[in-house]
Amino acid sequence: MDFIKYPWFQLPKIYLNNIEWPRFDIPKIGWSTMPKLRIGDAVARLPVVQGGMGVGISLSGLASAVANAGGIGIIAANSIGMLDPDYYAQNRDANAISLRREIRKTREKTSGIIGVNIMVAVNDFHSLLRVAIEEKVDLVFLGAGLPIKGIPVEGLRSAGVKVVPIVSSARAAGLIFRSWVKKYADIPDAVVVEGPKAGGHLGFKEDQIDDADFALENILPEVVAKIKRYEDEWRRTIPVIAAGGIYTGADIYNVFKLGARAVQLGTRFVATHECDADIRFKEAYISCRKDDIEIIKSPVGMLGRAIGNSFLKDVASGKKQSHKCAWQCLKSCDIKTAPYCISLALDNARKGVLDKGFVFAGSNAYRVDKIISVKELLKELKEQYLCAREKSICSLRGEYEKSLERLVSFKEEYLIALKEGLNSLRDEYERGIEKRGAFREELLKNMDKITPLKDEYRNALEKADLLKQELIEFFQRYSLQNRLEPESA
Ligand SMILES: Cc1cc2nc3c(=O)[nH]c(=O)nc-3n(C[C@H](O)[C@H](O)[C@H](O)COP(=O)(O)O)c2cc1C
Structure with missing residues (x-):
């Protein structure tokens, strides 16, 4: 982690802008079938x-x-x-x-x-x-x-x-x-x-x-x-x-x-x-x-x-x-x-x-x-299977989207709080106010406000990451299976 250097203490600087979230395209090959x-x-x-x-x-x-x-x-x-x-x-x-x-x-x-x-x-x-x-x-x-x-x-x-x-x-x-x-x-x-x-x-x-x-x-x-x-x-x-x-x-x-x-x-x-x-x-x-x-x-x-x-x-x-x-x-x-x-x-x-x-x-x-007939039975099982898979992927995707939205709003809140707090304090500091003790206290209070936000943001980030991982594994599993066994019919 990088640090913004201040004369008597250091503030952590977290890079938020360059986080990229993968988008998933549902693989087409064999998607409408069960794995072989x-x-x-x-x-x-x-x-x-x-x-x-x-x-x-x-x-x-x-x-x-x-x-x-x-x-x-x-x-x-x-x-x-x-x-x-x-x-x-x-x-x-x-x-x-x-x-x-x-x-x-x-x-x-x-x-x-x-x-x-x-x-x-x-x-x-x-x-x-x-x-x-x-x-x-x-x-x-x-x-x-x-x-x-x-x-x-x-x-x-x-x-x-x-x-x-x-x-x-x-x-x-x-x-x-x-x-x-x-x-x-x-x-x-x-x-x-x-x-x-x-x-x-x-x-x-x-x-x-x-x-x-x-x-x-x-x-x-x-x-x-x-x-x-x-x-x-x-x-x-x-x-x-x-x-x-x-x-x-x-x-x-x-x-x-x-x-x-x-x-x-x-x-x-x-x-x-x-x-x-x-x-x-x-x-x-x-x-x-x-x-x-x-x-x-x-x-x-x-x-x-x-x-x-x-x-x-x-x-x-x-x-x-x-x-x-x-x-x-x-x-x-x-x-x-x-x-x-x-x-x-x-x-x-x-x-x-x-x-x-x-x-x-x-x-x-x-x-x-x-x-x-056996054919009817297998057709029914296949349809039910595909439907259950579809439902599961939809709810997984929905959860993922929701967590991304939360993530974005946390990021914005966090950035605003961080910016507002630091800017006003930095201004004051730069204007050469000498009440160091009071200034420092105020800054720390602001940091206290920011910390829970940051934690919440991090939790949301972790959840999104887990969901992302689950989605990636899900798609990898199926695309791998289908790449190995290209659908014949
Ligand atoms: C009528 C009947 C006869 C069975 N006979 C055998 C058998 O001879 N050998 C065996 O390994 N399993 C036998 N099983 C178990 C099945 O092969 C299968 O594993 C089991 O029924 C699966 O559970 P399910 O009936 O809930 O689908 C039998 C099951 C049934 C219903």
Whole structure:
């Protein structure tokens, strides 16, 4: 800071005139679209992953429709062999055979990005992973357990299959990445962080489900921060994909603000024409009310979210369902004590036989009021997303403009006060008045008046600077994304 030199004290001189405030031009390229999702060399036009949904809820029909519409379509592999009437005869080979067939069917219907969801908790995890590698799917999503042991990373890499673990905490993400570095000198390609509002099996304990500390809004930034370290160290982009309770395009925008680069949706995709489940499964979503959706204990050894029905009531009251076990498909399932076969119950639900099974659903399933096409759904989500982004940028810009106005008026007030005070005092001083003590007092009084103004001005300056920074980052993020991925349509 410079100082105006006075004989017995110094006054700070602040340069106010040459402060320049940047104006922003909204980038035109790709501004009317959502950012693309890049996982390794796989690029999806829309940052929307259709969550894998077993048993048989997301097969070639849904996965190909989503991939064709620009998202990522996922086939759920667990107990997929139940589609085959020979499931009980073929035993554990049935899943691998059906998965291969379903991948091929999906490929015939789309050239978009497709993946396979495999539960780590199933006994044929490695056999299903092998099929995904042999069929060279774009991605594998690995959930319900930590994909750490015996992952054929070399095989995955040489087949070009990207790996996306599904986690419910930053701790789990850290554990997986640390183990991969140690065991395989590699890291996964993206991460799904699934919050407690999701449908299907949940990675949370009972008391965590409604605890705000475990809400998606809280665990997502923690996972983003954890992954950022690996991104920096490995110089790779590792998108964090948020899941669980994301229902509208505004929800998508909100999780993007928390660092997500994409979303994974389950519930919304169930209520589509292309979803592979029976119409009665989808109608269960339309007819359910908020308090019909409940948390259940699954034989997988995890909690799950489902729509309550007579089957679940019987299970809760201790009634054992008679069932045949084809082979112990789940590591944690004890056939002797399990109240029912979950694969069979889910397969019955898929077929619409709801009194012999139950419907997994996310906490927002009660909001579903109609079945639409995948294309319509993605269009709606995109429009809502763009609208939320527009609103946010408008309010940010409004705030910025307001703070600039305040800044200008502070600057003027400050300059006037400074000028008036100093000029009159300087005049007096120059006229050679000798009452030094009184003069000095008066000057200091004037300075006291100026100081709070100056502080206010500085605060406004800081606020404007923060807003400016936020705006710049906002635009940089989007223009960078769009420069990398120029809009094709
Ligand atoms: C009917 C249904 C079945 C599901 N099955 C699986 C599954 O087999 N494997 C898995 O990792 N996640 C499964 N999920 C979770 C979804 O993939 C997705 O992450 C989750 O539903 C997202 O939350 P949302 O439903 O609120 O969008 C299932 C969800 C539903 C609704």
